[in-house]
Amino acid sequence: MSQNKFNILFIINPISGGKKKSDLPALIDQFLDKEKYAPIYAFTEYIGHASELAEEAEKKNYDMIVAVGGDGTINEVASKLVHSDKTLAIIPFGSGNGLARFLNIPLNAKKAISLINTGKPQLIDTAELNGxxxxxxxxxxxxxxxxxxxxxxxxxxxxxxxxxxxxxxxxxxxxxxxxxxxxxxxxxxxxxxxxxxxxxxxxxxxxxxxxxxxxxxxxxxxxxxxxxxxxxxxxxxxxxxxxxxxxxxxxxxxxxxxxxxxxxxxxxxxxxxxxxxxxxxxxxxxxxxxxxxxx
Structure with missing residues (x-):
């Protein structure tokens, strides 16, 4: 991983929202500020895999972890980043995208990727139901x-x-x-x-x-x-x-x-x-x- 750039991991759910994402790394490569970020990609393979990837990534030298999927994928990733110094980013690919819409994150993938270049980190509340x-x-x-x-x-x-x-x-x-x-x-x-x-x-x-x-x-x-x-x-x-x-x-x-x-x-x-x-x-x-x- 680069010592001069922010290390960023994209955790991609390939089936969320019923939309194809095999070409997403190429799209990220096109619209992400490569002078600022060094991207790594991981595709989920089963329910709960995003959570496992996020838990492992939280312990490593990543500055930002990006959840690519719907609210379920975001939940899996975000749950492992509570009280972490890592920043969560979202590229919404769900059917509802409730959290992304509330945060005014573009539903268009190109615009959501571009937002990573200019967005501002903010602390938000977490809720917990029976742990x-x-x-x-x-x-x-x-x-x-x-x-x-x-x-x-x-x-x-x-x-x-x-x-x-x-x-x-x-x-x-x-x-x-x-x-x-x-x-x-x-x-x-x-x-x-x-x-x-x-x-x-x-x-x-x-x-x-x-x-x-x-x-x-x-x-x-x-x-x-x-x-x-x-x-x-x-x-x-x-x-x-x-x-x-x-x-x-x-x-x-x-x-x-x-x-x-x-x-x-x-x-x-x-x-x-x-x-x-x-x-x-x-x-x-x-x-x-x-x-x-x-x-």
């Missing part, structure tokens, strides 16, 4: 159920996700939750609960328009039980960034959240589903991840 880190959004209820079902679906992409959503939503029932936020207790029946560190799921669909990655708080977004006829209203509010004014959604800010539900069930962390138990504990870790942003 597992997330950076954009976590959730339970319908969105976690849908993420879990979609993970087993052969068809990928936004169109397939929406089609599956319309199918699942007709049979999904709201669940009871006991929620404690910074010591204050709430009992709610909810269609879904999202824990927002940033404002949106992805694709500019906003659940918590006022959320910030740097305020030291999480926003607990409780979507009330909802009839099918009101779903278009909620969808419109999400697309227009008005859910904080909605009677269909209650948003409560907090730093330490405990949630109890009737049974073990699906949750998602940055869109990636897993099954966890009845009791969930969520914490915020302020100013804990150094990430390259669009100045």
């Amino acid at each position: 597992r880190k997330f950076f954009n959004m976590a959730g339970m209820g319908f969105d976690a159920h849908l993420s879990s079902v979609f993970a087993g679906n052969k068809k990928r992409g936004l169109k397939s996700y929406v089609e599956l959503g319309f199918k699942e939503i007709t049979t999904y029932k709201a669940q009871p939750y006991h929620i404690e936020i910074d010591g204050k207790e709430y009992d709610n029946s909810a269609f879904a609960i999202s824990i927002a560190n940033s404002s949106q799921y992805g694709n500019n669909v906003y659940i918590s328009p006022k959320s910030s990655l740097t305020d030291g708080y999480l926003d607990v977004c409780i979507i009330h039980p909802i009839s099918l006829v009101k779903l278009p209203i909620l969808a419109f509010q999400m697309i227009t960034g008005k859910t904080h004014q909605s009677s269909l959604v209650k948003i409560i800010r907090g730093k330490h959240i405990k949630i109890k539900r009737n049974a073990a069930d699906a949750v998602h962390l940055d869109g990636e589903p897993l099954k966890l138990g009845e009791e969930l504990e969520i914490k915020i870790i302020p100013a804990s991840l150094k990430i390259l942003t669009n100045p």
